[in-house]
Amino acid sequence: MMAIGEVIESTTAEFTAEARRYDQVPAYGSFVKVRDGNILIYGIVSGAYTGSMDGVSKAKAFFKSLEELKMEQPQIFELLRTEFSCVVVGYEEAGRYHPYYPPSHPGLHLPVEEADDLEVLTISQYLNYLDKTLNDPSGNGEELTAAVIRTTARLQTDPRAYVIKVGRELLRIMNYDTQRLKSVFERVDIV
């Protein structure tokens, strides 16, 4: 599988990767993996940013359609870059998934790939990822949690049963705050 990005910043809890192409970014709330030696570190895409290559200057508005721009000013697209951040949820070692942080954070410049459905299914059986998404440092915990529930639920044989199971766990994590739970589940359109 071709890498979709490369790790450019890494901590124990999250890492940031630069996308191979500025307009090719994994979906918000989807699962990615980084192979680091013997282990495979899994993360959930928790946000993305596209801006100028130098990180200082800003892109300029042209008020033209994207097609016109590509014809007239193709070079401006070469000056764009996209980064996406991921929260670490667990890792796999010797064929076994561990639903907690890996012994060491992912190294820089390692390729980032999308996780396949089977891997997502395995990870989704351990509901601890909810705790990590809900406490996402970017502050969009509820939004991210809803997104990841949408991602994981679709792969289940009985999505509704899975969503209920997830909901119950989430309610516990939220200290039985039903109002907060409601705000997450308003963004989960599986009935």
Place this chain on the structure above:
Amino acid sequence: MKGTILRGSLSGGLEVRLDIGENIEEIKVGTFCVVEGRSHDFFSMVVDEDIEAANPRAFYENLSDNPLLNEIVRGTGIIDKVKIQPMIAINREEGRIQPVKSIPSYLSVVREAREEDVFKIFGRPDPTHFHVGSPLDMDHIPVCIDLKKFIERSNGIFGKSGTGKTFYTRLMLCGMIKSGLCNILVFDMHSEYGWEGEDEDETRKKAKGLKQLFGSKVAIFTLDPESSRNRGVYPDFVVEIPYRSIEAEDIAMVWEELNLNPTALEVIYVLQKHLGQDWLCTFLNMDAFSIKDFAEATGSHEGAIQALQRKLFKLQKLPFIKENPADDAVERIMQYLDNGMNVVLEFGHQRSMLAYMLVANILTRRIHELYVKRTEKALGGMRENNTPLVIVIEEAHKFLSPDMSRQTIFGMIAREMRKYNVTLLVVDQRPSGIDPEVHSQLGTKIVALLTEERDIESVLSGVNNARMLRNVLASLDTKQQAIIMGHAVPMPVVIKTRTYDETFYRDITRDDDNKNWVSHTAGRLTGVSPLPKVDQEEELPPGKEFEDLMKELYGE
């Protein structure tokens, strides 16, 4: 029912969190469950239910428009809780049943009680364990009363009018007669137990009485042969009470019915003292001059004596009181009882409280004397002990009210006759009218629905965990549901009583050797006197020789 122990205490009962998906609406107060602790099973009863939110704000969040959220929150954020009271602890290793002295640990699994659990506690149906009904919502599991324990003490059957007291009484009588552990004497005020009674079930209409079910094991005595015959019943014996057997204390007991004042009661004792055993007959036949002479001779007030005589004339209206009856009813009853038979005394039209109390008191007093004498002889090794006798009285609050219970023979039996093998089965709709001291002596109570606060209070006096049972008691159905508590059951139990129908008749009449007890002949019209027919194989209890009886009754 499935759940886990959430919290609780020994004194306040345990709270069970129902598992997700369990329907609290299906769990009724009074049903049984078992808590599987680490080393003990705790046999418990559901006493209350409620809904609790882990975070109280959850109650105010409107989730009804979102079925998904609704389902998530139910069972996690908002939980259904059942309060249970552990009643009996069973040591799993030793299988020993013991009172609850500890509580199961946190998160112990709670499950519905199964047949084997119920059997462990109440025993399997056998000759001494009488199947009275089933636990609520467990129709197929029999709950048994230990009859040996039941007859050891006086017992009570209580319930509002129309809740089936007669039915429960008949059921228990059937059980006791079938067991053969005791003899029964029923003062049947409304003539419901002997031959047949009313059945409130539309389809059945008539309920078979004891005579129909047990044939030669039951004798029907009557105070009103005409009423019996009109109902198609052929009594074994017509009871007549001689004037000479009425004593001052018998009159004192019916003072209310005769409208007597305390002065009149004193005069009665004076009369008995001076006129001897025939005092009543002599007194009723006195003319004005004799009364005057008597008043002068004894220093009594003439007016008071005259007033008393007028009031006592009421007794002459009772057709069963005779100057010289052909036969002695007590002697006859004892004969039947000694032959291992059970006696139902029907009152027919003589169902006034005056007749009922008078007859019940007179007969019981003499039977009591006899039993006391016999027991004393038994203690002296001169004879074998009596077969236990259970006397059934209705409207018991009249006999056992706080004012009366100290004077009447029934109060005495309730308090101490256990020693002499005579116990009472009191049937009443106003348990609060019964002397609390008598209540405390009642061994087993079968209680149908009661709504009056004082009545509930009185039947629960002296019962462990009374507070818990209060809810259960007030939520019983009006029909076929009763709570049994006390000596004969290891723990209070709410039962749906057995249906009194053909199946029951078949069950109760089936002998253990598959020999049918019922002769299916209606009672014989014997008028006064002949000895009852007794099965030849039946072993006669000791001391029933006629001569012996006469000696016991009247001395040498």
